[in-house]
Amino acid sequence: MDKRWIVGRMRGGVDALKHLGGGLGTSLLALATLIGLVPVALGCLLGLGRLLVPRALPAVRFVADRERTRLTRWGPAIIGAPPLPATAREALRDSTVRREVAWLAVHGTLGFLLGVAGISLPVYVIEDVTFPLWYRAIDASVGGPGMIWWRIGGLADALGVLLVGVVCAVLAVTLGPSLARLQAAPGRRLLPPTGDVDLALRVAELTATRAGALDAHAAELRRIERSLHDGTQNRLVALNVLVGAARRALDRNPDAAADILDRAQDAAELALSELRAVVRAILPPVLDDRGLAGALDGLAGTCAVPCRLEVDVPGRCAVSVEATAYFVVAEALTNVVKHSGAAEVSVTVRRDGDRLRVRIVDDGRGGAAEADGTGLAGIRRRVEAYDGDFRLISPAGGPTTMDVELPCGS
Known part of the structure; x- marks a missing residue:
């Protein structure tokens, strides 16, 4: 058997x-x-x-x-x-x-x-x-x-x-x-509402979800813009200045040009590194390379708090669903490391019919709330943008349990 x-x-x-x-x-x-x-x-x-x-x-x-x-x-x-x-x-x-x-x-x-x-x-x-x-x-x-x-x-x-x-x-x-x-x-x-009542409530829910999706999209665009402006753009400006200085040094002091070009190369490498980080934040390439299980395994392996991971997702889900699940786990683990004081965290991801269920449980101090500015509100917006469900149970003294459900097709 x-x-x-x-x-x-x-x-x-x-x-x-x-x-x-x-x-x-x-x-x-x-x-x-x-x-x-x-x-x-x-x-x-x-x-x-x-x-x-x-x-x-x-x-x-x-x-x-x-x-x-x-x-x-x-x-x-x-x-x-x-x-x-x-x-x-x-x-x-x-x-x-x-x-x-x-x-x-x-x-x-x-x-x-x-x-x-x-x-x-x-x-x-x-x-x-x-x-x-x-x-x-x-x-x-x-x-x-x-x-x-x-x-x-x-x-x-x-x-x-x-x-x-x-x-x-x-x-x-x-x-x-x-x-x-x-x-x-x-x-x-x-218990479900019937007829026109159900339709009216569903329209209201979808309207709120669409507004949340637009807000999440706008927030994501602002985050990408800040990352490009504050990081990559500054590196490229510095690179342009160094290249101009190297050109002038070739005529006046050729020996100093080599040092300036080394600094320019370092600036170019930093700019490329920051640009790759921005791209990974949009859609991590590891999802394409290793799938959701492999990507989450990488997150669990690099987490500062010991993380126990269990993934039971046969086949592949839609790219947007996998990316959402990945970012939910990544943000949740970041919160655990920064705010919870936990000694251990467990992540369970499994597919149940047409739903992808994600559960993150830590044994920290609890008391987590969306109003605390720990990224929980962003997780909720991202999940609800895909018509998913987000639930958080975090009593004072712990433990903290986050449950996320995402529709992933049949």
């Missing part, structure tokens, strides 16, 4: 466990909110809906937004809903509100059961696989752990429990992704 296939299945099982755990959290919120809606429904029968419904809607919207954020983190983005209606009558007619309440009912019941089932399997696996080590500590008359109902009479029965644990492990790995998709399906179907 292919080792890569096994690793992929295990990784999928771990990701599914994370999804199910997050879904269990939002399902608990949905269940609590659903229970809270019962007196609201009774109040509507008694004619008190005008007072109770507007108070209940923010709770429904809060839970639905939490699920939208969770689903966006693990897959295609779900655009947020429009503002809540002002009156109870408008709310009852609003399709988005009705869909959110329907999702609340499904996710608070079925989603909760799927989350419990998904989380229980790994617990049973650990319990059953380790059972031969501690089976003597329990009363044999009460049976085995978990769902094991038969009497444990000795080591042979304990090993039978271990086999059950192995079967549970296989089920967790194989069924986990399906359970996670089933748990997420109601949210994927009911």
